[in-house]
Amino acid sequence: MKLFKNTAGIYGxxxxxxxxxxxxxxxxxxxxxxGYVVTDQGKITEYGKLEELxxxxxxxxxxxxxxxxxxxxxxxxxxTHLVFATSREEEFVDRINGLTYEEIALRxxxxxxxxxxxxxxxxxxxxxxxxxRLNKLIKLGTGAIEIKSGYGxxxxxxxxxxxxxxxxxxxxxxxIKATFLGAHAFPKTYKTNKQAYIDLIINEMLPIIAQxxxxxxxxxxxxxNYFTVEQTLQIIEAGKKAGLKAKIHVNQFNALGGVxxxxxxxxVSLDHLEEMNTEDYDxxxxxxxxxxxxxxxxxxxxxxxxxxxxxxxxxxAIALAxxxxxxxxxxxxxxxxVSLACIKQxxxxxxxxxAATINGAYAxxxxxxxxxxxxxxxxxxxxxxxxxxxxxxxxxxxxNNIHAVYVNGEIVKTN
Ligand SMILES: N=CN[C@@H](CCC(=O)O)C(=O)O
Ligand SMILES: [Zn+2]
Numbered sequence: 556m557k558l559f560k561n562t563a564g565i566y567g568x569x570x571x572x573x574x575x576x577x578x579x580x581x582x583x584x585x586x587x588x589x590g591y592v593v594t595d596q597g598k599i600t601e602y603g604k605l606e607e608l609x610x611x612x613x614x615x616x617x618x619x620x621x622x623x624x625x626x627x628x629x630x631x632x633x634x635t636h637l638v639f640a641t642s643r644e645e646e647f648v649d650r651i652n653g654l655t656y657e658e659i660a661l662r663x664x665x666x667x668x669x670x671x672x673x674x675x676x677x678x679x680x681x682x683x684x685x686x687x688r689l690n691k692l693i694k695l696g697t698g699a700i701e702i703k704s705g706y707g708x709x710x711x712x713x714x715x716x717x718x719x720x721x722x723x724x725x726x727x728x729x730x731i732k733a734t735f736l737g738a739h740a741f742p743k744t745y746k747t748n749k750q751a752y753i754d755l756i757i758n759e760m761l762p763i764i765a766q767x768x769x770x771x772x773x774x775x776x777x778x779x780n781y782f783t784v785e786q787t788l789q790i791i792e793a794g795k796k797a798g799l800k801a802k803i804h805v806n807q808f809n810a811l812g813g814v815x816x817x818x819x820x821x822x823v824s825l826d827h828l829e830e831m832n833t834e835d836y837d838x839x840x841x842x843x844x845x846x847x848x849x850x851x852x853x854x855x856x857x858x859x860x861x862x863x864x865x866x867x868x869x870x871x872a873i874a875l876a877x878x879x880x881x882x883x884x885x886x887x888x889x890x891x892x893v894s895l896a897c898i899k900q901x902x903x904x905x906x907x908x909x910a911a912t913i914n915g916a917y918a919x920x921x922x923x924x925x926x927x928x929x930x931x932x933x934x935x936x937x938x939x940x941x942x943x944x945x946x947x948x949x950x951x952x953x954x955n956n957i958h959a960v961y962v963n964g965e966i967v968k969t970n
Pocket of ligand 1: 665666669776804807852878880881882883884
């Protein structure tokens with residue numbers, strides 16, 4: 556048994572919860588001042604006010620002095636493209652010089668650029684690089700993560716990416732979910748016969764994925780010049796038959812009517828949603844589909860931010876994630892995501908932390924294990940440096956306030 560004591564407060568406490576927080580519920584990131592947490596065999600077993608702790612200190616095999624820091628649930632990053640070949644800073648400079656993300660993609664840059672680079676890398680190399688990235692993210696406070704394929708765009712390379720994610724699942728002791736994103740872009744060779752690529756996804760990729768248990772979810776990039784609503788629906792239906800629920804990229808640049816169609820299909824989450832119309836809000840309102848915002852992507856591409864305030868006022872369940880990828884979001888830092896959600900999307904710190912922890916956990920269907928300080932959940936948490944309170948964390952954007960990260964009760968980092 557371990558005792559975490561001398562916190563200024565423990566945050567994100569939740570009991571008897573079985574659905575994402577929305578409406579008034581998301582306004583409170585429940586805290587206990589001067590709280591303690593007890594962990595046993597990697598799980599949270601008790602918590603409360605330190606002065607009410609019943610046990611003697613001699614009962615604990617280890618006592619962790621949190622030195623006046625805050626103890627928060629680790630982040631649950633429900634949307635990443637962590638496996639990729641290399642960075643794309645040349646496109647970053649092209650954008651500085653005036654090209655848009657879409658223009659770069661139409662010239663063969665963007666996702667196709669990443670796919671070309673990934674084709675030449677071995678599974679082992681991809682795994683080593685992704686492992687390093689994930690280790691860095693855990694040190695930044697991420698305690699559960701979703702990772703997509705989608706830079707393969709051929710049977711061989713998509714399977715290679717998913718096998719890398721499978722190896723990450725085996726090598727890391729945090730919850731990891733794999734999403735098959737074969738429908739990320741049309742490879743050049745299929746430009747004039749797009750249905751043939753969709754058939755390849757459905758008839759060649761999905762059977763291998765189902766047989767080897769390589770994915771938990773299916774995704775598609777529903778956008779102009781990528782996949783239409785109808786094409787995305789074909790992918791979702793095929794995924795369903797293979798036992799994969801949907802998490803879909805939609806409304807990043809254009810609202811094409813996908814939101815209502817995909818909510819009807821029971822998508823676990825719809826992600827991006829920078830462009831929203833009335834029909835889209837109506838479809839998400841009171842639905843079980845989580846709207847996942849990716850504010851670092853908006854920041855990096857200088858595109859609109861997902862209108863989270865409006866979503867909250869309509870009782871839509873929201874989550875925050877990084878979208879870590881080499882093209883539109885070269886950062887997997889959830890601390891920055893929370894800051895942006897407060898600064899640009901006007902969430903309160905409590906709302907932003909709930910969206911980045913428990914609601915992110917729901918967007919990966921791992922809320923029974925992570926996302927809050929709850930008895931029985933994994934002891935995945937962040938201990939901050941001594942700060943004045945929760946509000947200081949998103950306020951001091953860019954500052955690393957993390958003192959230590961714990962995964963299953965074991966320390967990952969101390970500054
Ligand atoms: N929008 C589609 N996919 C990624 C970007 C991929 C890339 O540019 O490599 C995203 O979520 O932003
Ligand atoms: Zn994405």
